[in-house]
Amino acid sequence: MDASTWWGIGLIAYAVLVLAIAFFKPGPIWRTGKIQGFVKLLGEKGTVIFFVIFALIAAGVGIALLV
Numbered sequence: 001m002d003a004s005t006w007w008g009i010g011l012i013a014y015a016v017l018v019l020a021i022a023f024f025k026p027g028p029i030w031r032t033g034k035i036q037g038f039v040k041l042l043g044e045k046g047t048v049i050f051f052v053i054f055a056l057i058a059a060g061v062g063i064a065l066l067v
Helices: 003-024 033-066
Strands: none
Touching: 003 033
């Protein structure tokens, strides 16, 4: 496997992780300063939407690298 394959797999795994954080909101991760900054700026729902869009972009790039 070449480097682009590994990057693609990594980006897809990253997207799954970001979606899990966005939907399940695990306490220790969700209460970090950076995420709480997003919550203050975008609100709770806006932060989830931002994470979902970010994860979809990462997954799209990952899939494109695998094709």
